[in-house]
Amino acid sequence: MKHLGRALACAAAAAVLVTAPLIAAPAMADQGAAPPTAAETKVVVCKYITTPGEGEVLQTGQNPIEVSVNALGDGFAGAFPYVFTDAQVKSIAIGWVGAGLGITDCPGYRPPQPENQPLSDSRTTSTCTQPLDGTRTEIVGARTGTRTYVWDGDSWEPQDSWGEWTVTSTKVTPDPACAPDTVPVPALFSVAPQPPTCGSDGSLPALVTLEHVTLTWDRPFDGPGTYTLTATATDGYTFADGTTVKTKEFTVAAALGYQSDAPDAPCFREEQTPPPAGETPGTPTPGTTTGTPTGTTPGTTTGTPTGTSTATTTGTTRASTTAASTGSDLATTGSRGVSPLVPVGGAVVLLIGIAATAYAALHRRA
Numbered sequence: 001m002k003h004l005g006r007a008l009a010c011a012a013a014a015a016v017l018v019t020a021p022l023i024a025a026p027a028m029a030d031q032g033a034a035p036p037t038a039a040e041t042k043v044v045v046c047k048y049i050t051t052p053g054e055g056e057v058l059q060t061g062q063n064p065i066e067v068s069v070n071a072l073g074d075g076f077a078g079a080f081p082y083v084f085t086d087a088q089v090k091s092i093a094i095g096w097v098g099a100g101l102g103i104t105d106c107p108g109y110r111p112p113q114p115e116n117q118p119l120s121d122s123r124t125t126s127t128c129t130q131p132l133d134g135t136r137t138e139i140v141g142a143r144t145g146t147r148t149y150v151w152d153g154d155s156w157e158p159q160d161s162w163g164e165w166t167v168t169s170t171k172v173t174p175d176p177a178c179a180p181d182t183v184p185v186p187a188l189f190s191v192a193p194q195p196p197t198c199g200s201d202g203s204l205p206a207l208v209t210l211e212h213v214t215l216t217w218d219r220p221f222d223g224p225g226t227y228t229l230t231a232t233a234t235d236g237y238t239f240a241d242g243t244t245v246k247t248k249e250f251t252v253a254a255a256l257g258y259q260s261d262a263p264d265a266p267c268f269r270e271e272q273t274p275p276p277a278g279e280t281p282g283t284p285t286p287g288t289t290t291g292t293p294t295g296t297t298p299g300t301t302t303g304t305p306t307g308t309s310t311a312t313t314t315g316t317t318r319a320s321t322t323a324a325s326t327g328s329d330l331a332t333t334g335s336r337g338v339s340p341l342v343p344v345g346g347a348v349v350l351l352i353g354i355a356a357t358a359y360a361a362l363h364r365r366a
Contacts, residue, residue: 042066042097043080046106048090056090058106066097081107114156119145121162128178131235136175141165180238183212185246186231193252196224198267202252212237224254 045067047059069076072093076082082093095101103109126138145162188205196202201224207215218228231246238244260271 041069043069043072043082043093044095044097044099044101044105045071045086046092046094046103047086048092048108056108058103058109059089063103064094064101064106067093110151111156113151114149116149117147119147119160119162121145122168123165128175129172132178132180134174134176134179135172136178138171138173139167140169140171142168180236181212182240183210183233183237185239186210186213186215188215188229189231189246189248193250196253196255198256198258201255204250204252221252224252226251 043066044064046064048056049059050056071086072082072084075084076093080093080095084091084093092107094105094107104111120142121144122140122142124138124140126136129135129137143163143165145160148159148161149156150159151157186208188208191205193205194203204217204221204227207217212234214232214234216230216232218230221227227250229248229250233239233244239246256267258267258269259265260269262268263270
């Protein structure tokens with residue numbers, strides 16, 4: 001019966017191990033299932049508690065503890081680890097006292113979380129200064145951060161977080177390798193404005209598209225005057241003298257205009273006298289005679305001035321003209337179709353007027 005009771009106790013202990021929650025245990029030497037000797041009267045026991053969200057964890061405080069082997073109950077057969085319940089607290093016997101066992105040998109042991117650690121870092125960058133000017137810029141930067149630890153189920157894993165980089169120092173040194181590329185001065189700088197003509201103003205040369213250089217006028221073209229052309233090298237380029245901007249003034253001249261004084265000079269144009277108002281060019285003025293009428297002495301006034309006629313002289317003129325025309329060729333006319341008798345009639349009228357004036361004078365004296 002004694003051996004039967006021990007067998008039943010071993011079976012009960014095995015059932016407890018199977019039904020208890022599984023907790024990882026470190027490998028340890030099997031200290032045998034033989035009955036304890038006189039020296040093996042105490043065992044090392046790890047105590048556990050249940051916490052919300054974490055499940056079963058090792059109890060804080062004094063842990064593990066040493067208890068009598070009798071506290072394990074009849075189910076203990078001398079094999080470790082041995083799980084049992086002590087005052088409704090889960091416990092695991094992990095070995096005999098004197099084997100050097102401690103908290104780190106308890107199944108589910110989690111070492112204390114390491115304290116957060118401050119971090120610092122620095123870096124140095126060296127690049128050509130932009131835009132390129134033949135120098136190199138060295139920048140020293142620094143940053144700080146914090147290292148925390150996260151339990152991954154087996155150990156505490158570090159997690160680093162960093163702040164932004166800040167510049168702590170800047171140093172500029174000459175470096176021929178950082179010299180900018182050069183571009184030629186635009187050919188447009190040697191071009192003159194379009195010259196004016198007799199009737200048109202001059203004009204500016206047309207802008208062209210260049211690589212690594214931009215060209216601009218100071219204002220849109222608005223006629224004769226002075227304009228400024230600006231050439232600007234793009235970033236990373238300079239002109240041969242090391243500058244990045246070139247300017248040049250262009251003066252646009254006004255139209256030359258026409259002249260009528262020197263036929264052999266430029267822009268000559270013969271001046272044309274405009275006809276009197278109301279006349280058509282090439283038509284003779286009424287009442288005027290061109291050429292010398294037949295029987296009229298050159299240099300004498302012929303014809304009746306425009307707008308000079310009276311009723312008194314009209315009839316006399318006709319009679320005088322008729323008398324003076326006896327024996328004359330009445331069909332004869334001037335070179336422009338004006339009858340030569342018209343000037344003769346005017347002279348007769350003049351003579352009659354003089355005679356009448358003399359007769360009146362003599363009559364007053366008598």
